[in-house]
Amino acid sequence: MISRSVHRALILLFGLLPITFASAATPADVNRVVVLGGSITEIIYALHREERIAALDTTSLFPPSALKDKPNVGYVRSISAEGVLSLRPDLILSIDGAGPPDALMLIRQTGVAFVTIPDDPTPDGIHRKIDAIGKALGDESGAAALDRDVAAGFASLAVLRTRIEKPRRVLFVLSLQNGRSMVGGRHTSADGMIRLAGSVNAADDIDGYKPITDEAIVAAAPDVILTMQNDRHALSADTVFAMPAYAATPAAKTRSLVSLDGLLLLGFGPRTPEAATTLIRALYPDLAPAP
Amino acid sequence: MSRTAIVTLALLCLLLAGTAIASVGLGAVTISPSRILMVLRAALTRDPALDAAHDALILLDIRIPRTLLGFLVGAALAMSGALLQGLFRNPLADPGLIGVSAGAALAAAAAIVLGDRWIPGLLDGPWAVVVLPLAAFGGGLAATSILYGLATRDGRTSVALLLLAGVALGALTGAATGLLVYLSDDRQLRDLTFWSLGSLGGATWGKVAAAAVLILPVLVIVPFLARSLNALALGEADAYYLGVPVQRTKRIMIGLVALAVGSSVALAGPIAFIGIVVPHLLRLTAGADHRIVLPASALLGGSLLVGADILARTLAAPAEVPIGILTAAIGAPFFLWLLLTRAQDIGA
Numbered sequence: 001m002i003s004r005s006v007h008r009a010l011i012l013l014f015g016l017l018p019i020t021f022a023s024a025a026t027p028a029d030v031n032r033v034v035v036l037g038g039s040i041t042e043i044i045y046a047l048h049r050e051e052r053i054a055a056l057d058t059t060s061l062f063p064p065s066a067l068k069d070k071p072n073v074g075y076v077r078s079i080s081a082e083g084v085l086s087l088r089p090d091l092i093l094s095i096d097g098a099g100p101p102d103a104l105m106l107i108r109q110t111g112v113a114f115v116t117i118p119d120d121p122t123p124d125g126i127h128r129k130i131d132a133i134g135k136a137l138g139d140e141s142g143a144a145a146l147d148r149d150v151a152a153g154f155a156s157l158a159v160l161r162t163r164i165e166k167p168r169r170v171l172f173v174l175s176l177q178n179g180r181s182m183v184g185g186r187h188t189s190a191d192g193m194i195r196l197a198g199s200v201n202a203a204d205d206i207d208g209y210k211p212i213t214d215e216a217i218v219a220a221a222p223d224v225i226l227t228m229q230n231d232r233h234a235l236s237a238d239t240v241f242a243m244p245a246y247a248a249t250p251a252a253k254t255r256s257l258v259s260l261d262g263l264l265l266l267g268f269g270p271r272t273p274e275a276a277t278t279l280i281r282a283l284y285p286d287l288a289p290a291p
Numbered sequence: 292m293s294r295t296a297i298v299t300l301a302l303l304c305l306l307l308a309g310t311a312i313a314s315v316g317l318g319a320v321t322i323s324p325s326r327i328l329m330v331l332r333a334a335l336t337r338d339p340a341l342d343a344a345h346d347a348l349i350l351l352d353i354r355i356p357r358t359l360l361g362f363l364v365g366a367a368l369a370m371s372g373a374l375l376q377g378l379f380r381n382p383l384a385d386p387g388l389i390g391v392s393a394g395a396a397l398a399a400a401a402a403i404v405l406g407d408r409w410i411p412g413l414l415d416g417p418w419a420v421v422v423l424p425l426a427a428f429g430g431g432l433a434a435t436s437i438l439y440g441l442a443t444r445d446g447r448t449s450v451a452l453l454l455l456a457g458v459a460l461g462a463l464t465g466a467a468t469g470l471l472v473y474l475s476d477d478r479q480l481r482d483l484t485f486w487s488l489g490s491l492g493g494a495t496w497g498k499v500a501a502a503a504v505l506i507l508p509v510l511v512i513v514p515f516l517a518r519s520l521n522a523l524a525l526g527e528a529d530a531y532y533l534g535v536p537v538q539r540t541k542r543i544m545i546g547l548v549a550l551a552v553g554s555s556v557a558l559a560g561p562i563a564f565i566g567i568v569v570p571h572l573l574r575l576t577a578g579a580d581h582r583i584v585l586p587a588s589a590l591l592g593g594s595l596l597v598g599a600d601i602l603a604r605t606l607a608a609p610a611e612v613p614i615g616i617l618t619a620a621i622g623a624p625f626f627l628w629l630l631l632t633r634a635q636d637i638g639a
Contacts (some may be wrong), residue, residue, distance in 0.1 A: 049601065055609060058610075071609060072609075072610060073609045073610050074609070074610025074611055075610075078485050078490075078492075078611060078613065080319065080492055080604055080608070080609060080611035081353050081492065081611055082319045082349055082353050082354065082604065082609075083319040083604070084609060085319075085345070086319035086320040086351075086609050087351055087609060088345070088606065097478050099482065099485075100482075100485065100486075100490070100492065100493055101493075102493025102494075103492050105493075105495070106352065106495065109346045109348075109352060110345070110349075111354070174341055187476070188477075207476075208477065209476075211473075262635065
């Protein structure tokens with residue numbers, strides 16, 4: 001009963017045989033796509049190909065209708081192999097970093113077309129995402145058009161950026177729990193966004209999202225505090241600047257606190273030029289109008 | 292063997308068969324019972340048409356391995372729990388206590404966080420499937436050996452010392468795991484979190500084969516230790532006069548538990564409460580004789596974990612609820628109830 005599968009599994013286990021995964025469908029006739037990763041969903045909607053999405057993961061928060069209209073397969077890092085296969089997908093688009101690896105391995109073993117989309121919080125990364133998705137869906141022309149839109153967005157963003165005279169130091173605060181600050185250091189999407197907005201990450205001697213001490217906040221001397229806003233909740237300037245660490249920063253003197261939609265800010269999808277533009281406008285309210 | 296014992300074991304075998312059938316039959320993909328039989332028959336005759344059939348793949352490569360792995364892991368955890376409770380003469384002893392789980396968790400966390408840093412691509416390549424289990428297994432064995440070394444003086448193993456050293460080592464590995472959590476980026480952090488909840492979701496025939504090699508021998512050997520455990524229940528000195536080579540038996544038992552629990556943590560992550568709940572349920576219904584408790588624990592532990600796994604993968608289908616949440620939700624209230632009703636037995 002099991003010997004064939006056992007044999008195959010053992011070969012896999014010991015890596016003695018390179019395994020090729022057959023592609024079941026050509027890009028043009030994929031009609032049941034399972035999406036693992038919110039920015040992929042966002043791009044497919046931007047390409048107006050959402051009718052092909054059979055199911056998506058719980059990070060697919062934009063557009064908000066997506067999670068209401070489509071079945072969801074759970075959180076992108078705890079996918080169930082049988083759950084995904086139960087949707088009879090003919091293509092799975094998975095963001096780099098989806099998991100667990102075992103479940104993805106099982107899914108690939110069944111021979112369903114499986115494409116991993118790279119995820120990199122830079123403008124180039126967004127282009128690579130769009131191109132990979134367009135190719136997988138057989139919609140290269142749509143992807144090229146979207147690429148042009150996004151590139152135009154980044155171009156006008158670059159123009160806007162040149163008009164920044166004095167870059168401000170921005171501290172991204174991910175959470176403030178029990179008075180403990182978690183901030184965004186280097187190699188985070190918050191850092192990428194602060195750079196796109198022509199500003200300096202005040203926490204760039206930290207790597208990743210990390211808790212930071214009150215003293216380090218004072219030493220970082222941010223001119224602006226950047227936080228995320230979600231449906232129900234945004235940190236208020238009153239709350240933040242009442243805390244001694246923040247009260248001692250330059251940001252407190254001008255009560256500069258910017259709160260933006262979390263997904264828009266950190267999503268790194270087609271809306272990123274728009275997000276960075278919004279952020280520049282919020283960080284530099286006195287920016288001279290276009291000549 | 293008494294009649295109650297035979298009836299209990301027979302009922303547990305029926306339960307096992309029932310959960311096995313339910314587990315193979317239920318899932319996100321609906322496969323009719325007749326189709327299941329057809330697929331199984333075709334698999335037996337190695338019908339080549341089978342390789343292309345979607346539902347056959349799901350049945351043979353996902354569901355059946357998952358069910359088998361669930362039985363082996365559940366049986367290993369429950370039987371190890373029964374063995375440790377007997378060995379320590381403490382109804383609260385749990386496989387987590389002797390450091391296996393803590394050591395395994397630390398090594399797995401190190402593999403997740405540092406592995407990628409030192410050897411780029413370690414957790415993405417073809418070795419990914421083997422790295423984490425090997426690390427967890429090695430960590431579990433190392434922690435158990437260290438504890439055993441600490442608790443053994445002049446060839447005698449002190450159970451009290453073993454428990455206390457276990458608490459200390461648990462705190463130490465906990466701190467080290469915490470340090471790794473601090474060092475990890477947000478992707479690794481999510482890997483750590485989900486790994487620590489346990490899951491049978493990654494079951495493959497490769498893992499079933501590994502479990503069969505590592506766990507099955509333990510399940511077969513342990514029931515032969517029942518007489519020694521029954522003698523140990525009278526105290527180590529009495530057991531010695533009854534002819535039990537106490538020191539050697541303790542060493543063998545701890546080694547077997549480390550092997551069984553280390554393997555199960557490596558293959559399915561740490562799954563809590565099976566090891567403490569199952570032996571208790573059995574002692575309440577079938578008495579304290581280890582000749583019954585040990586094999587019955589394996590049968591009930593396997594059935595219970597497979598049952599919990601059926602819930603885990605169907606409750607929110609096509610998504611999956613981490614199984615650790617379910618075993619804790621069932622196990623923790625039971626454990627509290629046990630504490631409150633049997634307070635005098637545990638000396639509280």
